[in-house]
Amino acid sequence: MADHLAQVNVSRLLAPLGSPVLADFMAALDEVNAEADRAPGFVWRLQTEDGNATSVQAFGWDAAGSHGVIVNLTVWRDVESLAGYVFGGRHVQVMRRRRECFHRAAEATTALWWVPAGTLPTTDDAEARIRHLRAHGPTPEAFAFRTHFPPLEDVQAPSSDDWLCPA
DSSP, rough: EEEEEEEEEEEEEETTSSSSSGHHHHHHHHHHHHHHHHSTTTTEEOTTTSSTTTTOOOOGGGGGSSSSEEEEEEEEEEEHHHHHHTTSSSHHHHHHTTTGGGGGOOSOOOEEEEETTTTOHHHHHHHHHHHHHHOOOOOOBOOOSSOOOOGGGGOOOOOOGGGGGOO
8 A cells, every 4th residue: 555645734824714815815715725636646635514624723822923823734645746736736826925815934834744545634643743843854754845755665674684783
C-alpha cells in the first residue's frame, strides 16, 4: 500500500469571515475547492456540510490577535500533485491576494507529512505537525515544500547485518 501526503495550512483572519474584507476570498472558495477536488493526485479534503472547512474549530491557540484561524487539511498522492495544484490555476490567483485577507506569519503555517494510504488526518494531527515544524524545522515528521522527505515506504530499513558491530 502506498503512502499519501497529508497537508495542512492555516491562516489568521484580518477580519470576520462574513466581512467585506473577506468577500472576494469567500466568493472564490467553492471554485478553488472544486478545482482541488478535480486535480490529479487529489485524495481528500476536510470539509463540513457547507463544502469547505471555514467553520472547523481548530488552531485556536494560534489566533494571535486575529479574527480567528481557518484551516485547510488535505491528502494528496504525492508532493508533485499537491505542488501542481497549489502553484497553478485559480488557487495561485487567490494566493497572490492573501495579504488582503490574512495576517503575515513569521512562523510556518503549512506542514506536510506522509500517512499510509487510506488514513485521514485529523485537526489534532495537523496541529501537532505545525507545532513540530515550528519547533524543529523540517524533519520526516513535518516538512515543507522547500525541504521535503520521501514517503515512508521509500525509507530503507537497515538490514539485520547493519545492526551488527563491524569489529
